Amino acid sequence: MEHGKETLNHQRSFEVVRESMHSVISMNKTEVGDSVLNEFLEGYCSLSFENRRKLLLTLAKEYDLNRAQVRELIKQYLGLQPPGSEAQSGGVADEGFLSTFYRIERNLRHSLKPVYETLFERLNTHPEGLKFLTIIRADILSILTEGNIASLRALDSYLKEKLTTWLSPAALELHQITWDDPASLLEKIVFYEAVHPISNLIDLKRRLGVGRRCFGYFHSAIPREPLIFIEVALLKNIAETIQEVLWDNPPIAESEATCALFYSISSTQPGLAGINLGKFLIKRVITLVKIDMPHISVFATLSPIPGFMQWLLSKLASQSKLAKAEDISLSPADRSGLTFYENILEPEEERALIDSSGDLASGKSGMEIMLNLLTPTTHEWTNSDKLLSALKPPLMRLCARYLLQEKKRGKALDSVANFHLQNGAMVQRINWMADQSEKGLNQSAGIMVNYVYRPENIEEYAQLYFSKGHIHSSYDVKRYIQPVLENESKDSLL
Amino acid sequence: MEHGKETLNHQRSFEVVRESMHSVISMNKTEVGDSVLNEFLEGYCSLSFENRRKLLLTLAKEYDLNRAQVRELIKQYLGLQPPGSEAQSGGVADEGFLSTFYRIERNLRHSLKPVYETLFERLNTHPEGLKFLTIIRADILSILTEGNIASLRALDSYLKEKLTTWLSPAALELHQITWDDPASLLEKIVFYEAVHPISNLIDLKRRLGVGRRCFGYFHSAIPREPLIFIEVALLKNIAETIQEVLWDNPPIAESEATCALFYSISSTQPGLAGINLGKFLIKRVITLVKIDMPHISVFATLSPIPGFMQWLLSKLASQSKLAKAEDISLSPADRSGLTFYENILEPEEERALIDSSGDLASGKSGMEIMLNLLTPTTHEWTNSDKLLSALKPPLMRLCARYLLQEKKRGKALDSVANFHLQNGAMVQRINWMADQSEKGLNQSAGIMVNYVYRPENIEEYAQLYFSKGHIHSSYDVKRYIQPVLENESKDSLL
Numbered sequence: 001m002e003h004g005k006e007t008l009n010h011q012r013s014f015e016v017v018r019e020s021m022h023s024v025i026s027m028n029k030t031e032v033g034d035s036v037l038n039e040f041l042e043g044y045c046s047l048s049f050e051n052r053r054k055l056l057l058t059l060a061k062e063y064d065l066n067r068a069q070v071r072e073l074i075k076q077y078l079g080l081q082p083p084g085s086e087a088q089s090g091g092v093a094d095e096g097f098l099s100t101f102y103r104i105e106r107n108l109r110h111s112l113k114p115v116y117e118t119l120f121e122r123l124n125t126h127p128e129g130l131k132f133l134t135i136i137r138a139d140i141l142s143i144l145t146e147g148n149i150a151s152l153r154a155l156d157s158y159l160k161e162k163l164t165t166w167l168s169p170a171a172l173e174l175h176q177i178t179w180d181d182p183a184s185l186l187e188k189i190v191f192y193e194a195v196h197p198i199s200n201l202i203d204l205k206r207r208l209g210v211g212r213r214c215f216g217y218f219h220s221a222i223p224r225e226p227l228i229f230i231e232v233a234l235l236k237n238i239a240e241t242i243q244e245v246l247w248d249n250p251p252i253a254e255s256e257a258t259c260a261l262f263y264s265i266s267s268t269q270p271g272l273a274g275i276n277l278g279k280f281l282i283k284r285v286i287t288l289v290k291i292d293m294p295h296i297s298v299f300a301t302l303s304p305i306p307g308f309m310q311w312l313l314s315k316l317a318s319q320s321k322l323a324k325a326e327d328i329s330l331s332p333a334d335r336s337g338l339t340f341y342e343n344i345l346e347p348e349e350e351r352a353l354i355d356s357s358g359d360l361a362s363g364k365s366g367m368e369i370m371l372n373l374l375t376p377t378t379h380e381w382t383n384s385d386k387l388l389s390a391l392k393p394p395l396m397r398l399c400a401r402y403l404l405q406e407k408k409r410g411k412a413l414d415s416v417a418n419f420h421l422q423n424g425a426m427v428q429r430i431n432w433m434a435d436q437s438e439k440g441l442n443q444s445a446g447i448m449v450n451y452v453y454r455p456e457n458i459e460e461y462a463q464l465y466f467s468k469g470h471i472h473s474s475y476d477v478k479r480y481i482q483p484v485l486e487n488e489s490k491d492s493l494l
Numbered sequence: 495m496e497h498g499k500e501t502l503n504h505q506r507s508f509e510v511v512r513e514s515m516h517s518v519i520s521m522n523k524t525e526v527g528d529s530v531l532n533e534f535l536e537g538y539c540s541l542s543f544e545n546r547r548k549l550l551l552t553l554a555k556e557y558d559l560n561r562a563q564v565r566e567l568i569k570q571y572l573g574l575q576p577p578g579s580e581a582q583s584g585g586v587a588d589e590g591f592l593s594t595f596y597r598i599e600r601n602l603r604h605s606l607k608p609v610y611e612t613l614f615e616r617l618n619t620h621p622e623g624l625k626f627l628t629i630i631r632a633d634i635l636s637i638l639t640e641g642n643i644a645s646l647r648a649l650d651s652y653l654k655e656k657l658t659t660w661l662s663p664a665a666l667e668l669h670q671i672t673w674d675d676p677a678s679l680l681e682k683i684v685f686y687e688a689v690h691p692i693s694n695l696i697d698l699k700r701r702l703g704v705g706r707r708c709f710g711y712f713h714s715a716i717p718r719e720p721l722i723f724i725e726v727a728l729l730k731n732i733a734e735t736i737q738e739v740l741w742d743n744p745p746i747a748e749s750e751a752t753c754a755l756f757y758s759i760s761s762t763q764p765g766l767a768g769i770n771l772g773k774f775l776i777k778r779v780i781t782l783v784k785i786d787m788p789h790i791s792v793f794a795t796l797s798p799i800p801g802f803m804q805w806l807l808s809k810l811a812s813q814s815k816l817a818k819a820e821d822i823s824l825s826p827a828d829r830s831g832l833t834f835y836e837n838i839l840e841p842e843e844e845r846a847l848i849d850s851s852g853d854l855a856s857g858k859s860g861m862e863i864m865l866n867l868l869t870p871t872t873h874e875w876t877n878s879d880k881l882l883s884a885l886k887p888p889l890m891r892l893c894a895r896y897l898l899q900e901k902k903r904g905k906a907l908d909s910v911a912n913f914h915l916q917n918g919a920m921v922q923r924i925n926w927m928a929d930q931s932e933k934g935l936n937q938s939a940g941i942m943v944n945y946v947y948r949p950e951n952i953e954e955y956a957q958l959y960f961s962k963g964h965i966h967s968s969y970d971v972k973r974y975i976q977p978v979l980e981n982e983s984k985d986s987l988l
Contacts, residue, residue: 028960033953034777065599067576074568082561083645098644105559105606106648112603121659125774130664150592151577154600165615170624170715171665220714221664280619283528459527466522 014051017043018058025063025118037126044136052139060151063115073108080104116155120162130166130221134271137163141273160274167219167227167272169280174288177214177229179205188225189214194266195304196246196437203246207231211251213260215285217277222269228277230285231264234293238300238450239263240431242440245302259298260289279423286455299453300428304435305444307414308402309374312395312445316371319344323365343367349394356390370394379441391445392432399430399447400480403471410469417449421465424458425451426472430480508545511537512552519557519612531620538630546633554645557609567602574598610649614656624660624715628765631657635767654768661713661721661766663774668782671708671723673699682719683708688760689798690740690931697740701725705745707754709779711771716763722771724779725758728787732794732944733757735928739796753792754783773917780949793947794922798929799938801908802896803868806889806939810865813838817859837861843888850884864888873935876927885939886926893924893941894974897965904963911943915959918952919945920966924974 020040024032047055080101123129140156143149177189186208190198198204208214211234216226233245234257245263262285265278286299322341343365345353350366353373357363360380361372373381373391381387404427406413412421421427427449434440434448454461457472464470514534518526541549574595617623634650637643671683680702684692692698702708705728710720727739728751739757756779759772780793816835837859839847844860847867851857854874855866867875867885875881898921900907906915915921921943928934928942948955951966958964 028957035953061577071572074572078565078568083555095642095644099642099647102644102648106651109603109606112599112606121662124662124664127664127778148589148593150589150596153593154596157600165659166662166665168615168618168660170618170621171660171713173714219665220667459529463522 010048010051013043013047014054017047017051018055021055021059021119024122025115032122034126037123037129041123041126041128041132044132049139053143056136056140056143056155057149057152059116059119060149060155063119064151064154065114066111070108070111073104073111076104077108114155114158117158117162120159124162124166124221127221130219133159133163134222134269137271137273138269141270163272164275167275167277169277169284172217172219172227172277172280174281174284175216175218175226177208177216177226179208182224185224185226188268189216189229192226192229192266192268193231193264195264196242206246209251211235211254211257213285213289215281215288217281225268227269227272228265228267228281230262230278230281232285232289233261233263234296235259235261238298238428238452239302240429240448240450241434242302242448243436254293255295257293257296259300260286260293260296262299262301276419276422278419282423282453283458286453290455299455301420301425301449301451301453302431302434303416303420303449303451304440305399305403305414305447305449306416308399308444308447309442311402311406311413312398313371313374315344316367316374320363320365320368320371323367344398345370345394346397349390349397352390352393356384356386358386360384360387374445377438377442382436382441382446395445395447396430396432397480399444399449400477403427403430403449404473404477404481407469412471417451417471420451420453421471422462423453424460424462424465425453426457426461426474427477428452428474429476504542504545507537507541508548511541511545512549515549515553515613518616519609526616528620531617531623535617535620535622535626538626543633547637550630550634550637550649551643551646553610553613554643554649557613558645558648559608560605564602564605567598567605570598571602608649608652611652611656614653618656618660618715621715624713627653627657628716628763631765631767632763635764657766658769661769661771663771663778666711666713666721666771666774668775668778669710669712669720671702671710671720673702676718679718679720682762683710683723686720686723686760686762687725687758689758690736700740703745705729705748705751707779707783709775709782711775719762721763721766722759722761722775724756724772724775726779726783727755727757728790729753729755732792732922732946733796734923734925734942734944736796736934736942737930748787749789751787751790753794754780754787754790756793756795770913770916772913776917776947777952780947784949793949795914795919795943795945795947796925796928797910797914797943797945798934799893799897799908799941799943800910802893802938802941803936805896805900805907806892807865807868809838810861810868814857814859814862814865817861838892839864839888840891843884843891846884846887850878850880852880854878854881868939871932871936876930876935876940889939889941890924890926891974893938893943894971897921897924897943898967898971898975901963906965911945911965914945914947915965916956917947918954918956918959919947920951920955920968921971922946922968923970 017040020036020043023036024040027036044052044055083098083101120133123133126132137156137159140152140159144152144156177185179186186204190204198207206212213232213234214229215232216229218226233239234252234254235245236252236256236258238259239245239261242263245261262282265281267273267277289296289299319342323343343350345366353366353369357369357373361369363369363372370391373387381391403412403414403417412418417427429450431448431450433446435444436446440446440448452474461470461472464472511534514530514537517530518534521530538546538549577592577595614627617627620626631650631653634646634653638646638650671679673680680698684698692701700706707726707728708723709726710723712720727733728746728748729739730746730750730752732753733739733755736757739755756776759775761767761771783790783793813836817837837844839860847860847863851863851867855863857863857866864885867881875885897906897908897911906912911921923944925942925944927940929938930940934940934942946968955964955966958966
């Protein structure tokens with residue numbers, strides 16, 4: 001009984017919000033005041049996730065295009081001679097005809113805009129509209145993870161286009177976040193820090209203090225909350241471990257710094273996924289630091305490698321399985337199925353692993369041992385010097401391979417690598433035991449990477465990565481995979 | 495010889511800028527760095543007006559659409575069954591088909607976007623791009639005043655759409671301008687004040703001091719310069735003359751104020767013509783003032799009537815001419831050509847004018863006398879009490895008529911009236927000798943008007959004006975034209 005009533009209430013509130021959405025879209029321009037928009041905003045936020053889903057599907061399917069009108073305008077459009085002879089002739093009559101042509105072309109263009117654009121545009125005029133649109137998009141993205149729905153996917157790609165325009169760098173304000181900022185803002189920094197969690201006030205204060213900088217991109221319609229922020233350490237050299245950046249005392253005098261190290265960059269709005277604000281943020285921060293501190297000439301990151309262990313463990317698992325199959329000495333005919341088999345370990349790495357594993361992990365091959373050593377999240381291997389020295393060479397080598405050679409649709413497989421490479425950075429160095437936190441060990445066996453931004457090469461590198469998938473890297477990183485390099489893929493590296 | 499060389503240089507610099515414009519448009523996304531954009535920005539600014547004209551025409555004509563591609567996509571699009579049965583079926587195969595449909599629809603939509611959109615979008619990513627785009631638009635508008643060019647008109651309407659999106663209220667920041675603001679900003683206020691020029695520092699300081707407010711809309715890409723600003727006086731009653739607002743001392747205590755009077759609103763960017771930022775500015779200022787000072791309940795303007803004299807003088811001239819023609823006692827047949835003839839003066843107004851004009855103006859009819867009195871920019875009529883009292887009744891009455899009844903395409907003929915009415919204001923009162931400055935006398939014989947914004951009616955009034963051309967006005971103003979009202983156009987007033 002109670003349950004039935006609740007369902008009824010849900011149904012009713014859905015209808016009310018649907019009605020107010022319809023008003024926002026269909027009212028004429030001057031009628032749409034803040035009160036109508038407020039009603040919809042508040043209504044939407046009060047809906048259950050299931051009802052939001054229903055509403056967004058309604059929006060995607062019933063408020064897209066008036067396709068009868070599109071077809072009518074296409075007919076008119078195809079009936080007109082396009083301009084081109086304009087330059088030659090150009091009398092008054094021609095201008096009259098051209099005006100008609102451009103008008104119909106514009107009408108066709110407008111008719112191809114989905115009706116839901118009106119909703120987005122009108123919400124964007126509301127003081128809280130932009131923030132609200134990012135909430136709507138976050139909802140859409142989480143609906144789409146449940147399964148693809150073509151109409152909703154189309155709506156999402158349209159909304160993403162609009163948000164990209166509204167969040168153009170011209171509309172964003174760069175602000176240096178300091179200890180003098182309101183607590184309500186600093187609290188957001190603590191909350192959103194996604195790379196190296198901020199544990200307490202002293203930690204936060206240090207990140208905003210001497211030898212450190214924090215910059216955020218703000219939009220006036222999303223006040224007191226950065227859309228993305230970056231943390232910078234001013235150092236003598238490119239740091240190798242996150243410990244020295246976050247914890248080692250004291251920071252050096254800023255006048256002695258020669259390196260600006262970006263050690264954390266965090267987006268705050270799930271609804272802005274896929275909109276690269278970081279690229280512009282990094283470029284502007286580099287420009288700013290260069291002006292403020294001409295003695296700083298190196299711009300580097302100390303970055304996580306979030307996908308390394310996932311890739312490595314799945315590679316080790318599949319290859320160990322193939323290796324086992326090979327053991328049962330197949331006939332040559334069956335072996336043809338094994339062309340994907342590859343011992344990803346070098347012979348001396350394999351020997352060292354077998355020699356040192358002892359009781360901690362068993363396995364028939366080096367790869368199986370490695371898999372068994374690295375899988376447990378207790379990370380016991382980090383407590384044994386013997387295992388550390390046996391694991392370091394293959395882990396470093398395979399990490400270099402993962403960063404420089406493993407790709408998906410021509411782009412680096414690792415999301416952070418792809419981010420910095422598309423922004424025009426190069427891979428400078430990989431660092432052993434650079435992040436020994438739980439997260440660091442889980443993601444990348446504690447390895448971290450320095451990307452370097454050379455202001456004079458940023459555009460060139462970004463372009464080569466974009467057009468040809470070229471990943472620039474230092475000799476230091478390349479030498480880990482030199483043998484492979486010489487055989488196979490020299491050509492994919494520069 | 496020198497002249498030939500100069501022409502050659504002009505030609506060469508045009509080619510260079512044209513080339514850099516082409517680069518900005520045709521490079522792939524990641525190649526377009528700030529350096530390429532800078533080159534174009536600087537190049538464009540260095541061009542002569544003639545070369546800018548040539549360049550913008552090139553942009554409009556050679557970088558609009560790839561119409562062969564549009565036709566190809568139209569063909570593909572027409573070959574597909576539009577969705578609609580989606581709700582009923584909805585299997586995986588259908589989702590696949592729908593994805594294709596939406597993709598082609600999106601491709602068609604994108605192909606209908608002019609190529610020059612890329613230039614606008616890319617410029618907008620540059621820190622100075624938005625400001626630059628307003629400069630380009632100002633150039634386009636001044637080219638179009640020379641004569642209509644359909645392709646350039648189409649480009650202008652496209653650029654205006656883009657600017658409107660980028661300057662949505664969500665991207666604008668409201669800032670109260672005070673005496674503590676940088677001199678470089680205050681200087682802009684002095685420079686751009688378009689309604690009541692600021693004569694000196696004391697004048698400026700007063701407008702920012704006790705009992706006064708000044709608010710501006712800022713965009714982060716156009717720093718230290720408001721796009722539009724409004725000046726407010728806090729008063730006991732709605733002021734009748736601009737003198738008391740600008741000059742009379744001292745201002746009242748703010749706690750005693752019950753009225754916020756908007757006495758000046760100025761746009762600063764000619765390139766943003768036609769983009770109504772004032773509407774949002776006024777609404778936000780009203781909201782802000784209501785929160786800050788709950789004792790203020792009246793929101794009014796003291797506004798110029800910039801088109802009144804121009805309308806009146808041309809009306810008087812044409813009607814005097816018609817009156818003269820009538821004098822020559824035409825045959826009834828010929829009189830039919832005079833259906834437009836109307837004595838815009840009442841009999842007693844005409845008598846008073848003839849009685850009082852004396853040496854200052856001659857004329858066969860009241861209208862001719864009035865025309866001759868009002869035409870000279872010496873405004874000698876303002877020095878004679880007799881003339882003042884003879885002119886006041888017809889001027890006030892005709893001014894009320896001008897504001898409430900004279901329209902163009904259903905909108906108030908007067909630009910300032912149209913601005914406030916479309917924002918949802920009503921006509922409250924017209925004030926005799928309210929602005930005795932040269933400009934005030936030239937524009938409106940010194941008459942000014944109070945528009946009132948009633949927060950609770952703003953949306954309703956705006957809507958009725960938009961949809962039916964209804965102009966709300968107080969009885970005070972309506973009674974000037976009551977006789978006319980009763981006969982003809984009662985129905986166009988509410």
